[in-house]
Amino acid sequence: MGxxxxxxxxxxxxxxxxxxxxxxxxxxVGAATAALAVGMSLSDANTGQYERTRAATRxxxxxxxxxxxxxxxxxxxxxxxxxxxVTGHGGPYxxxxxxxxxxxxxxxxxxxxxxxxxxxxxxxxVTSGHWVRPGGAVLERGFATALGVRVGDRITVxxxxxxxxxxxxxxxxxxxxxxxxxxxPNDGSGLIWLADNDIRTMSSDEWPPNYALDxxxxxxxxxxxxxxxxxxxxxxxxxxxxxxxxxxxQEISAQNDxxxxxxxxxxxxxxWLLAVTAVAGLASLAALRATEQVRRAGLLKAAGATPGxxxxxxxxxxxxxxLVAAGIGLAVAWLAVPALANPTxxxxxxxxxxxxxxxxxxxxxxxxxxxxxxLGPAVRVARTATVPALAGTARPLQHPAGxxxxxxxxxxxxxxxxxxxxxxxxxxxxxAAGLATAAAPVAGLLTWHFQTDDIPWYGDDxxxxxxxLRLGRTHxxxxxxxxxxxxxxxxxxxxxxxxxxxxxxxxLAVARAFxxxxxxxxxxxAIAQLPSAVAGVAIGMPVGVGLYWLVAPTTVTxxxxxxxxxxxxxxxxxxVLATVPARIGARRPVAxxxxxxxx
Amino acid sequence: xxxxxxxxxxxxxxxxxxEGQARTRAVDEVDLDVPAGQTLAVTGPSGCxxxxxxxxxxxxxxxxxxxxxxxGRRIDRLGERALARLRRRAIGFVFQDFHxxxxxxAVQNVELPALLAGRTPRTARRRALxxxxxxxxxxxxxxxxxxxxxxxxxxVAIARALSNAPLAVLADEPTGNLDTAATNDVLRxxxxxxxxxxxxxxxxxxxxxxxxxxxxxxxxxGRFVDDVHLPAASTGGLGDLLGLGG
Numbered sequence: 001m002g003x004x005x006x007x008x009x010x011x012x013x014x015x016x017x018x019x020x021x022x023x024x025x026x027x028x029v030g031a032a033t034a035a036l037a038v039g040m041s042l043s044d045a046n047t048g049q050y051e052r053t054r055a056a057t058r059x060x061x062x063x064x065x066x067x068x069x070x071x072x073x074x075x076x077x078x079x080x081x082x083x084x085x086v087t088g089h090g091g092p093y094x095x096x097x098x099x100x101x102x103x104x105x106x107x108x109x110x111x112x113x114x115x116x117x118x119x120x121x122x123x124x125x126v127t128s129g130h131w132v133r134p135g136g137a138v139l140e141r142g143f144a145t146a147l148g149v150r151v152g153d154r155i156t157v158x159x160x161x162x163x164x165x166x167x168x169x170x171x172x173x174x175x176x177x178x179x180x181x182x183x184x185p186n187d188g189s190g191l192i193w194l195a196d197n198d199i200r201t202m203s204s205d206e207w208p209p210n211y212a213l214d215x216x217x218x219x220x221x222x223x224x225x226x227x228x229x230x231x232x233x234x235x236x237x238x239x240x241x242x243x244x245x246x247x248x249x250q251e252i253s254a255q256n257d258x259x260x261x262x263x264x265x266x267x268x269x270x271x272w273l274l275a276v277t278a279v280a281g282l283a284s285l286a287a288l289r290a291t292e293q294v295r296r297a298g299l300l301k302a303a304g305a306t307p308g309x310x311x312x313x314x315x316x317x318x319x320x321x322x323l324v325a326a327g328i329g330l331a332v333a334w335l336a337v338p339a340l341a342n343p344t345x346x347x348x349x350x351x352x353x354x355x356x357x358x359x360x361x362x363x364x365x366x367x368x369x370x371x372x373x374x375l376g377p378a379v380r381v382a383r384t385a386t387v388p389a390l391a392g393t394a395r396p397l398q399h400p401a402g403x404x405x406x407x408x409x410x411x412x413x414x415x416x417x418x419x420x421x422x423x424x425x426x427x428x429x430x431x432a433a434g435l436a437t438a439a440a441p442v443a444g445l446l447t448w449h450f451q452t453d454d455i456p457w458y459g460d461d462x463x464x465x466x467x468x469l470r471l472g473r474t475h476x477x478x479x480x481x482x483x484x485x486x487x488x489x490x491x492x493x494x495x496x497x498x499x500x501x502x503x504x505x506x507x508l509a510v511a512r513a514f515x516x517x518x519x520x521x522x523x524x525x526a527i528a529q530l531p532s533a534v535a536g537v538a539i540g541m542p543v544g545v546g547l548y549w550l551v552a553p554t555t556v557t558x559x560x561x562x563x564x565x566x567x568x569x570x571x572x573x574x575x576v577l578a579t580v581p582a583r584i585g586a587r588r589p590v591a592x593x594x595x596x597x598x599x
Numbered sequence: 600x601x602x603x604x605x606x607x608x609x610x611x612x613x614x615x616x617x618e619g620q621a622r623t624r625a626v627d628e629v630d631l632d633v634p635a636g637q638t639l640a641v642t643g644p645s646g647c648x649x650x651x652x653x654x655x656x657x658x659x660x661x662x663x664x665x666x667x668x669x670x671g672r673r674i675d676r677l678g679e680r681a682l683a684r685l686r687r688r689a690i691g692f693v694f695q696d697f698h699x700x701x702x703x704x705a706v707q708n709v710e711l712p713a714l715l716a717g718r719t720p721r722t723a724r725r726r727a728l729x730x731x732x733x734x735x736x737x738x739x740x741x742x743x744x745x746x747x748x749x750x751x752x753x754x755v756a757i758a759r760a761l762s763n764a765p766l767a768v769l770a771d772e773p774t775g776n777l778d779t780a781a782t783n784d785v786l787r788x789x790x791x792x793x794x795x796x797x798x799x800x801x802x803x804x805x806x807x808x809x810x811x812x813x814x815x816x817x818x819x820x821g822r823f824v825d826d827v828h829l830p831a832a833s834t835g836g837l838g839d840l841l842g843l844g845g
């Protein structure tokens with residue numbers, strides 16, 4: 001009991017006295033857990049939003065659209081509504097596929113004629129304004145958002161002006177821009193509802209309408225079987241030239257997921273990249289506290305704490321932070337996913353419950369970071385004898401003789417820089433790993449850029465629209481991840497350079513005492529970061545392209561020169577950033593450093 | 600053979616640092632008996648091995664050779680965990696640099712060994728407050744070390760060393776970082792500990808501190824070169840001279 005209280009007290013005191021360390025941990029690991037939680041929750045949220053919309057609109061189990069026009073179609077739909085297994089229907093509704101204009105912008109749309117009275121199946125849920133009335137149009141919400149249209153605005157449909165009297169959502173079609181009902185979803189089409197009489201006056205023999213019918217079935221889960229019966233029935237009436245296109249609700253729901261599919265994969269991959277960056281940064285930050293931590297451990301051991309207890313206290317602190325970071329990630333996902341999973345606004349918002357799978361994955365990620373960050377210090381603390389620990393003796397420096405000898409031939413900053421880099425190989429590896437994870441999404445963005453420039457034509461408007469939309473969503477996701485990773489990598493570079501400057505303060509002070517200028521020392525500290533920066537970029541850029549290829553196998557690889565140039569820019573950026581802490585470190589008073597007993 | 604009523608007993612105690620040409624004998628086959636209740640001062644020039652000897656006696660460092668008993672229990676073969684448990688209950692350390700946990704208040708620092716030893720929080724707190732009262736810092740119990748003077752910090756460290764009523768208090772240059780007034784405060788405390796029968800081993804450069812002991816051992820090159828038992832009248836006289844009587 002006493003030990004437990006002591007452990008809690010030590011953890012709380014440490015967190016209270018070093019909030020920056022805890023804050024950086026929470027930000028770095030929270031970003032990773034949030035990305036993973038969002039990535040894993042998007043699909044569930046999208047499904048949940050569709051289900052909510054379906055319930056609120058009495059959505060159909062099967063949406064049927066005629067492929068031809070005329071009375072034969074209408075009669076066929078009437079027969080369909082009477083088939084065994086059908087429990088309810090809405091329609092048939094006239095549908096015209098046309099161009100609408102709003103604020104001078106043209107857009108493709110399916111225009112459906114509806115009664116002013118509510119339908120028993122597929123009654124769109126009005127989110128603002130009211131339902132259709134003669135001479136007034138209701139726009140699907142995703143379509144209205146894309147056009148920037150609000151209730152009270154006016155739109156032109158097939159040359160006729162209509163006031164927008166309402167905005168609504170429906171579950172009978174996929175989300176915008178896959179709402180067209182002309183032979184199924186078309187590319188870039190929105191959905192508009194008008195009073196049936198208004199549509200009737202627009203259509204003519206030259207421009208006949210199609211018809212849409214919404215059905216509810218006795219067994220909503222068995223839509224495939226019913227769909228097959230409809231196909232058989234349609235074949236049996238081939239003489240009537242009836243062509244029917246059917247879409248079950250499961251297909252409509254899955255269609256909504258398509259837009260987000262790449263974003264989901266990108267976010268999950270990004271979460272692990274963020275986790276690697278977090279480990280690199282936090283381990284570097286821990287190095288700054290190594291002496292203090294070892295001394296603290298020595299003190300506890302002198303007072304009778306076993307190495308295991310000391311290591312446990314250290315790990316427990318990170319365990320607590322990891323659990324909080326996991327909570328932050330899940331909370332961010334809970335708050336952000338409803339908006340992210342509904343990019344077009346075509347569905348009603350619904351919060352995504354955190355599934356056990358997501359919670360376990362997010363918790364595992366956070367604990368993994370905590371374990372990897374703590375493992376080194378915990379083992380070091382457990383292994384350091386009590387007396388050296390009390391003296392705060394840090395890990396011995398490494399001195400690779402070959403590199404040290406070779407560096408002697410180089411200019412002073414390069415010589416000092418390479419020797420500094422060689423002193424802490426583990427730190428260099430961490431720095432390289434951190435920068436590699438930042439270089440990967442940069443390479444991903446570069447790859448995305450070449451996709452949009454050189455997008456292959458599939459000869460199908462629908463697939464093209466889908467690709468463009470998916471690419472757009474993927475781009476947004478990669479940009480967000482790249483920004484997060486670059487910020488963390490920049491922080492890592494600063495922390496690693498600063499810990500290098502602290503580590504080497506005595507040897508650099510000696511160098512300065514014997515004539516090295518602050519400029520040369522600054523250069524040395526910045527150059528010390530270059531080997532790991534070059535290694536990180538050399539690994540991260542191909543990994544980034546490879547990961548993009550994993551998400552989108554039809555990827556066009558960016559040309560080599562663009563990868564080289566971008567990689568060089570990342571290395572240069574890291575070097576420039578490193579000069580900031582390097583300059584501060586190089587200007588510390590030599591006499592004070594050499595006179596202190598901290599080295 | 601065991602130490603009997605001895606608090607500490609060492610035979611042929613050695614500690615070797617380094618290997619090959621860098622090999623040095625910090626402590627070289629030292630024999631030592633410290634009866635319970637004795638105040639022993641270990642003096643000698645820097646690097647003579649006196650701090651290493653203290654670390655060996657307290658189980659902070661493993662011996663290279665020789666035998667060591669604490670209250671009759673042989674401890675030179677104990678592992679790291681067993682030594683840690685031993686330190687909890689039988690040893691109290693006082694360091695030159697205080698080594699207080701900066702993030703914990705004075706009372707939390709003092710009760711730390713008691714909590715490690717498994718005392719209940721209530722018992723540990725009561726004992727810590729008693730000890731702080733004893734070292735004259737009852738009104739500073741909630742202060743952080745950074746808010747205390749050097750002398751006050753060392754008094755907190757002494758209170759912490761007494762937390763588990765240890766068999767022996769081992770002090771390494773306890774006045775090394777203190778001014779004269781703070782040194783006198785610490786010496787008064789040690790004097791009061793001696794009067795209660797607490798076994799004390801003090802490593803010191805300071806002859807005034809050594810003069811308060813029952814016995815002074817001088818070290819050079821890892822060996823004892825002198826071992827003087829001071830008569831009680833002598834230490835008392837020096838104590839009076841320094842104004843330690845009260």
